[in-house]
Amino acid sequence: MARLPFARSQVTQVFGPRDFPQDPFHKGIDFGSGVSVGLAVPVASAGIVIGSGQSAAINFWKEVDHGGGWTTRYHMLGSSAGPGIGDRVSEGQTIGFIGPKFGVSTGVHLHFEVHNKNQSRPGYGSAVDPLTNINNIPSPGVPSPEEEISMIRIQSPGRGSALIGPGFFRPLRNAEEIEQSTPVILRHVNGNDRQFDIWRALAVGG
Structure with a gap:
């Protein structure tokens, strides 16, 4: 069964609308309590890395496909270190490491998203609330040797x-x-x- 990268008690920003003009539709959750720069970020469930990059808004990021249209995204990483595009990852494996305060963020944190590519909503696209959808992610999401x-x-x-x-x-x-x-x-x-x-x-x- 898929798991959140960190404990629910460490969430400092939930999914949904917020009073933040630069990004009024928060498409994920932020883990900002009890985290620090360089902390390893575990993958929520087994899958394939299908995206990786860097932007001025979210620093380094990665996306993992878990099958069935479900993916997870990890933003505010400090570098591209760790698994790259095409690599298979197992649940709990380190996908990257939390980076420093970046862009318009108010502090060090991991931004975590869950996407259901079978649906789309205005403002959110395929993003869904990780807290209520984490158990919907298939596991494992990689082919067996057979x-x-x-x-x-x-x-x-x-x-x-x-x-x-x-x-x-x-x-x-x-x-x-x-x-x-x-x-x-x-x-x-x-x-x-x-x-x-x-x-x-x-x-x-x-």
Whole structure:
């Protein structure tokens, strides 16, 4: 069963509307009590890292896909350290580390979001209240060793190669990784970049 990264008692800002002009629709919850810079952030449930980046508003962030349209996001990280896009993570594994006060934030904290990509609401998009939806996240969200034999290797001129399967996507970054993937694939498929993007979207969406 999925778990919040930290205890409910450490939540300092809840999900929902708030009096904050820069971001009036708070799309997650903030853990600001009892946390400090450099504290390890555990993943809520097993899954695949599908997003990672940095912005002027939320510093470093990562997104994990758990299957069935459910994802979690971790904002206000201090760096990109830890698992990257395409990596499988297990429940409780460190996804990153809390960063310093950043942007318009009022203090050091972890901003945590839960998304249900099967729905959308004005102002919030696919974001839902983590406190009431954490138990709806599927677990585990990664293929078992028996399921890995259903993997397909895809390739296109502009995207390179990747391994895909039900709810799974992993880029293959060099010739060695491509060669090592051969024993676990059903077949290899060549296509154009548009086809590659469609295959990736279908895989990540389950």
